[in-house]
Amino acid sequence: MALALRTAPESGPSRKAGPSRKSRQRRPSADETGRRPGYLVYAALVGALAASLFPLYYSFVLPTRDNSAIGDSLLSLTPGGNLFHNIQRVYDTVDFWLALRNSMIISTTVTFCCVLLASLAGFAFAKLPFRGRNLLFVAVVITAMLPTQLGMIPLYMLMGDLGWIATLQAVIVPALVNAFAVFWMRQACDESVPYELVEAARVDGCSTLGIFWHVALPAIRPQAAVLAMFTFMASWNDFMWPLIVLDPSVTPTVQTALSSLASGYALDYTLILSGAAIGVLPLLVVFLLLSRQIVAGVMQGAVKG
Numbered sequence: 001m002a003l004a005l006r007t008a009p010e011s012g013p014s015r016k017a018g019p020s021r022k023s024r025q026r027r028p029s030a031d032e033t034g035r036r037p038g039y040l041v042y043a044a045l046v047g048a049l050a051a052s053l054f055p056l057y058y059s060f061v062l063p064t065r066d067n068s069a070i071g072d073s074l075l076s077l078t079p080g081g082n083l084f085h086n087i088q089r090v091y092d093t094v095d096f097w098l099a100l101r102n103s104m105i106i107s108t109t110v111t112f113c114c115v116l117l118a119s120l121a122g123f124a125f126a127k128l129p130f131r132g133r134n135l136l137f138v139a140v141v142i143t144a145m146l147p148t149q150l151g152m153i154p155l156y157m158l159m160g161d162l163g164w165i166a167t168l169q170a171v172i173v174p175a176l177v178n179a180f181a182v183f184w185m186r187q188a189c190d191e192s193v194p195y196e197l198v199e200a201a202r203v204d205g206c207s208t209l210g211i212f213w214h215v216a217l218p219a220i221r222p223q224a225a226v227l228a229m230f231t232f233m234a235s236w237n238d239f240m241w242p243l244i245v246l247d248p249s250v251t252p253t254v255q256t257a258l259s260s261l262a263s264g265y266a267l268d269y270t271l272i273l274s275g276a277a278i279g280v281l282p283l284l285v286v287f288l289l290l291s292r293q294i295v296a297g298v299m300q301g302a303v304k305g
Contacts, residue, residue, distance in 0.1 A: 063087075063274035086274040090261070096275065099257035104282065106168060106242075106253065107235040110175045114231045115185075115224050117177040122185025123216050127198050128208070137186065144179035152244065159245055170245045171253075175235060181227055188223035189216055225293030232286050236279075254279040 058077075065080035090096050124130075125137045155174060156165075164170040193216045201211045217224075239255040248256040258279060261272050287294070 059273055059280075060277050063270060063277050065270065067268065067270050082270070083274075086270050087278065089271055090275045090278065093271065094257045094260050094275075095252060096254075096257055096278065099252040099254050100278075100282075102168060102251055103236055103254040103279075106171050107232050107282075109172050110235045111228050111232045113176045114178065114181050115228050118181035118185045118227065119189075119217065119220065119224060120212065121177070121182045122187075122220075123189045123193070123212050125182070125186045126189035127193060127195065127216070137182075140179050140182050142179075144183070149240075152241065156244060165245060166247045166251055168246075168251065171238075171242050174241075175238075181231065184223065184227050185220065188220040192219040192223070222293050225290045229287060229290050229294055233283060236283060 061077065061079055063086050064083040066082050121140075125133060159165055159170045164173075197215055198211055201215050206214065237255060238253075239259070242253045243256050243259070246253065246256065248260055252260070258272065258275050261268075261275050
C-alpha cells in the first residue's frame with residue numbers, strides 16, 4: 001500500500017508535466033546556434049553602403065575632370081587628370097588658405113571650449129546638489145527650443161557695441177557653449193559616474209574640481225568625443241552667422257569662400273566641387289582621429305547592463 005502511494009504521483013502528473021516544461025523552453029537564437037545571416041543580408045548591407053558612399057566618391061571624382069564631364073549623359077566614374085589644376089584655380093579665385101585657417105581657428109576653439117564648459121555644467125547638474133538645480137537645468141533646455149535666427153539681430157547689435165564686427169571672436173564667443181551640449185554631458189555624467197565613486201573621492205580629500213578632472217572626465221570621455229565631433233562639424237559648416245558678421249573678402253571662412261566660388265554668372269561646377277572637396281578633408285581627418293572614441297560612445301548604451 002505504501003509502495004503504491006509512493007509510485008502513484010510519479011506515474012500521473014509528473015509524466016504529463018514533463019513534456020509541457022520542455023515545450024515551454026526558449027528556443028535558441030541564431031547567434032546562440034552559431035548560424036550566420038544569409039547572403040541576401042550581406043548583399044543588402046553592401047548595397048546600402050555603396051549607395052551611401054557613392055555621392056561622396058562622386059564629389060571627389062568630379063574635381064579631377066573638366067567642365068565637359070558635368071554635361072555628359074553618362075556619369076564619369078573614373079578620376080581624371082585635372083585635380084591639381086582645379087585646386088590651383090580655387091586658390092587663385094579666393095584666398096582659400098586664409099579661409100581654412102579662419103575656419104580651423106574658429107572650429108577648434110569652439111569645440112574645445114564647448115566640450116569643457118558643457119562637461120563642467122553637466123557634472124554640476126548631475127552630481128552636485130544645489131538649490132534650484134532642476135529649475136535651472138529646465139531653463140537651459142528651454143533655450144534649445146528657441147530658433148537661432150530669432151536672436152541674430154540682437155546678437156549683431158551686441159557685437160557692434162563690443163566692436164567685434166568682422167572679427168573672429170564675433171563667431172567664436174556666441175558658440176562657446178549651447179543647451180544641447182549641456183544636456184548631452186549631463187546625461188553622460190548621470191549614467192557613467194556613480195554617486196558612490198564621487199563620495200569615495202570626496203572622502204579621500206579630493207576637491208570638487210579634482211573629482212571632475214580625475215573621476216568624471218575619464219568616465220565620460222567617449223561621450224565627450226561624440227560631442228566634440230558634432231560641435232566641430234556644426235562650427236565648420238556654419239554659414240549664416242559668419243556671412244552676417246564677417247566680411248567674406250577680409251575674414252572668410254570655408255563656407256563663405258565656397259559661396260564666393262558660386263557667385264559668378266555662369267557656375268563653374270568643377271571649381272565649386274574642388275573647393276568643397278578641400279573643405280571636407282578636415283572633417284574626415286577629425287572623424288578618423290576620434291573614430292574609436294565615437295564608436296565607444298555610441299555603443300556604450302547598447303552594452304550596458
